[in-house]
Each structure stands twice: as C-alpha cells, then as structure tokens.
Amino acid sequence: MNLTLKVWRQANADAKGNLETYQIKEVSPDMSFLEMMDVLNEELIEKGIDPVAFDHDCREGICGMCSMFINGEAHGPDRLVTTCQLHMRKFKDGDTITIEPFRAKAFPVIKDLTVDRSSFDRIQQAGGFVSVNTSGNTQDANAIPIEKHNADKAFDAAACIGCGACVATCKNASAMLFVSAKVSQYALLPQGRVEATDRVLNMVNQMDEEGFGNCTNTGACEVECPKGISLENIARMNREYLYASLKG
C-alpha cells in the first residue's frame, strides 16, 4: 500500500506545531500501525530529518502507553484495540491518514505525538490504592468471600490500562471513564470498601483540579476504550460520589 501521512510535528511543549505531509510506499497490510511508523522514521532518519516521536512500550495492547489520534479517532478506526494492535489492513491503498497527539489541557504535548499523561498518575495517587500493612501479617485475599457479580465487575473495571483514549475522544476532554474504572475496581471489593468514601472524594477532586472537562454522557469514551470499560462505572462513581459527599 502507498499512503499519504499527515503527521503532527511539534519540536517541544512550547513550540506551535503543524501537520507535515509524508509519503510512504509499500506498506504491508500485516504491519501494525506502530511498525508503519517505525518504517517512516527509518526513512526520515536516512533523509536527515528528525524522526517522529511517539509513545509505545509493550506493543501488546496491555501497557496503555501508545496513543495517537488517527483520522479523527483515538487509536484509529478499529474498536477495542490500542494503536499497537491496529493493523494497516484497516486502511486502503492511496489513503491519507491524519495523525495527531491525544489532545486535552490536562495532557500537554511533550514532542510530536507524545503527551504527558501524569495527570492520570496524580489522580491515581489521590486514592487509587488500598492501604495495606505489609509487615508480614496480611490476610490471605482468598480468605475473604466476594460475591461473584461484584468480583466480575471489579475485574472488568480493573482492565483499564490508563491509556487516556477516553479523554482524547471526549468532546469535553472528560476523564470520567478512567476515574470511574479506578473507583469501581476498589469500590466493588471488600478490601476497597474500607477507604471508599475518601477515595472517591479525593480522586474526583484531583480530576477536577487537573482541568479535565465535565461529562455530558455522550458515551464516546465507552466506544473508543480499547478495554471496553462500561459507562456503568461512571454511574457507579456518580452514586459513590453523591453518597460520600452527603456523608463526609
């Protein structure tokens, strides 16, 4: 396949940035999107042009590091995949592909297609954990019976890889899907219930302070999430938050 790529180039956080057009030839339909980007970068290096910076790590769809807004969609046109799991067979010979970084005030661009998602880390640090005394007397987790429905839902919520596609996709750049997955993952388990009140208050507070937008229930996040995190989690977080606010 021969493709035209329009890639966002931005030298650093403060630079203005613009879309650069590159032609790329003989792309195999079996390549992953990131492999195609690797080929592009090799060609750029040979021509003495600065290669395109983009995030990636596992290339197995589990770390959440790869990002990219491809043809107007987070992680491109395919569903339930990250960019590293997106294949070039989803495109046609002669296509023009526009590639931009994930955009949100809370995800500032570092360079080209790489963005700083540490706002997610700060939300997680505000309450996305269970405080455990690890001095040797911890209880065996399997000794606590957990209702199967809740265990399944907690597991589904825990599948969130923190990629930020939900934010990138949302017309309001809202982080509700991510935060609700993290809140739900703990709220549904007895180990997490103990700190549930403070957790939801602190995590939502941090989310608001980071400058993410407000949810308007468009549901775009759920469609674009590579892990199929459900809007049910947002409803659960709304309940948890309301209850915690009235209590605290």
Add this chain to the structure above:
Amino acid sequence: MTLIASSIGRKLAMALSGLFLVVFLTQHFFINLTSVFSESLFNEISHFMGNNPLVQMILQPILILGVLFHFTMGFVLELQNAKSRVVKYKSYKGSANAPWVSRNMILSGIVILSFLGLHLYDFWFPEMNYKYIESLPLDPDRYFGELVHKFESQVRVILYVLSFVFLALHLYHGFASSFQTMGLNNKYSKAIKSFTVAFSFLIPAGFIAIALFHHITTF
C-alpha cells in the same frame, strides 16, 4: 470541594433541574391538550393556574428559578468544557462514536431558550401586565381566545414547530442521560431509554399538533 463546586455535583444539578422541567413540560402539555377538546375546561384550568396563590406565588417562582438555573449551569459547564481542550484537533470524527443529539445539547438548549423568550413575550408578559400591572378585571373566559389568536400567525406556528423539534432532540438525549447522571445504569436502563424515545417524540409532537389544530381551525 463542596458538592455543587464539583463536576459531578454540577452535572447532578443539571439532571435534577432538567427532570423538574420535564415534569413542568408534561403538565403544560396536558393543559394545552384540553384546549382541543373543550374551550370551557381550558379556560377553567388556565384561570385556576393564573390566579391560584399557591401556583402564582410558590410554583411559578420555583419554575423561573429552575429554568434560570438549568440554562445558566448549562452555559457554565459548556464554557468550562471549551477550556479543557485548548488546541483543537484538525481532524475529529465525533459522529464515529456519539450521536449528534448528545454532542449538541447546548445548541438544542439555545434554540429552546430563544423560543422561551418568544413564549414569554407572547403569553407571560401580557399576562403579568394584565393581572399585576394594569390590574384589569378578572375575566375567566379570555384564555382560549388569547391562545387561538396567537396561533393565527403563520410565522409563529413555524417558529413554534421548529422549537419543539429541537426540544424533542434535547429530551431525546437529556431524559435518559439524567438517570445515568443520578447513578442509575442497570437492567432498567433499556426501559428508560425506550420511555425516553417515546416521550421525546410524543410530547413535542403533541404540542405541535395542538398548535396546528388551532392554526387550521381558525381559518
């Protein structure tokens, strides 16, 4: 952070005020509906609503505050959201993952707000003037005539119909959405969505039908 300063609290306030307006809209619809069947019943109810102290001094101010709150908060949240993505995408395919109505609530809201302006100018201001400023004598039989008179104008009827189409769009997303906001997303959500589809079609269509009925029958 207090509940009402938080994003979730504000969203909840949006949902509650929206649902309150849905209740108001429903009762307004049934009152209008009587005008098709019985001039005297319509006059009687309108006279009651217009002169009962509980309705005038308690419910009416609550309604006014509810409307003011709903659209003011709508604008506040919209402005905040606009600031949460400073650099916009060059290519953004909103239709790939979310319905048009859900992405354009502020647009349908603004159309409803403009209609509300016209509606107040047509009915409410003259009514307030009649009752409280000029203190004209009570006339329990004037309401039907006033209603029919407004629907004589073709331009008004067209504006009226257009506005209710946008109200339908607003409700089509908003009604079901408010349950998600209040934390309800479970096996009943499908039924709520079905009810939303029916409600957001039937009520606005009913308002439109009543307007057309009076427009056609007065000629």
